[in-house]
Amino acid sequence: MVKRLYPLLAGGGILLAVVTVVAAQVSGDSSLDPVSMTISQYAAHDEGGVIETAMAVLGLASLALLAGMRALDAPVHGWPARLIGLWSVSLIGAAVVPSGTVWQGEIHGALSAAAFVSVPIAAIQLVGRLGRDERWKAAARPLEWLTLASGLGLAAITYVALPGHGVMIGLVERLLLTAEVAVLGVLAVRLAQLTWGPSLRGRIGGRIGGRIGGRRAARDFLVHR
Numbered sequence: 598m599v600k601r602l603y604p605l606l607a608g609g610g611i612l613l614a615v616v617t618v619v620a621a622q623v624s625g626d627s628s629l630d631p632v633s634m635t636i637s638q639y640a641a642h643d644e645g646g647v648i649e650t651a652m653a654v655l656g657l658a659s660l661a662l663l664a665g666m667r668a669l670d671a672p673v674h675g676w677p678a679r680l681i682g683l684w685s686v687s688l689i690g691a692a693v694v695p696s697g698t699v700w701q702g703e704i705h706g707a708l709s710a711a712a713f714v715s716v717p718i719a720a721i722q723l724v725g726r727l728g729r730d731e732r733w734k735a736a737a738r739p740l741e742w743l744t745l746a747s748g749l750g751l752a753a754i755t756y757v758a759l760p761g762h763g764v765m766i767g768l769v770e771r772l773l774l775t776a777e778v779a780v781l782g783v784l785a786v787r788l789a790q791l792t793w794g795p796s797l798r799g800r801i802g803g804r805i806g807g808r809i810g811g812r813r814a815a816r817d818f819l820v821h822r
Contacts, residue, residue, distance in 0.1 A: 603665025604789035610658025611782055617651040632768045637691065637705040639767070649692040656688030659781060665788045671733060672726035680719035684777075687712035713770075716777040717751050720744040723784075736787040740780060747776040 622631050622639070629642055640648035663681045666673045673681070691708040695701050724744055728737035750773030757766045 600665065600668045601792055603661050603668060604785060604792050606661035607658050607665055608785040608789055610654050610661065611778060611785055614651040614655035614658065615778060617647060621647040621651070630767065631771065632765055634767045635709070635770050636774070637702065637709055641702065652688045653692035656685040656692065659685040659688070662781060662785050662788065665792065666784065669788070669791055672730050673723065677719045677722045680715040684712050684715040687715070713751060713754065713773060713777070716780055717744065717747040720747060720780050732791055733787060736783050739783050743776055743780045743783060747773060747780060750776050
C-alpha cells in the first residue's frame, strides 16, 4: 500500500511546488525583479515564506520519488540516488535556514549550488541505465533531452555567476530549475505508470471482458429461444 502512495506524493508535491512558486512570483511584490534576483534573494525579500514552503515541498516530493523508484528496484542505486538525495536535502535546508543575514545568505547560496549541480549529474548517469531497463526505457529519451537542457543551463548559470557578473542570473537560474524539475517530473510520471498501470489495465480489461461476456450470453439466450 505504501508503494502505491509514492507516485502520488512525488507527482502531487512537484506539481504543487511549481504552481506555488509561479503564483508567488506572478502576484508578488512588483518591486522584486525575478530576472535579476536569484530565488534565494527573492525569497529573502518576499514576505510570507511561500517560496520557502514550495522548496520544502519539492524536496520532500523528491525524496518520495527516490523512495518509489527504489521500491520498484529502478536502476537508481549508487550515485544517482545520492545526488537526488543531496538535491532533496539541499532544498529542505534552504527552506529551513533563514536568509536575513550575510552568513545565512552564503549558506543559501551553497545549498542552492549543491542542488543545481546534483540533478544534471544524476540525470547523466540515469539516461544510460534507464535505456537498458525495459520498464524504464520509455523515460530514457525525454530524460536525455532534459539532461542536455539542464547541462546547458548549468553551464550558463556558471558563466553568468562568474565572468558574467550576475547579469540576468535570476532568469537563467529559473530556466535551469525548470529543466531540473522537468527531469523529476518525467521520472514521477513513469513511476506512476509502473505502479498503477498494471492494476488499472486489469480493472479496465475485467470490465470490458465482463461486458463482452454479458452480451454473448444475451445473444446466445436469444438464439436458443
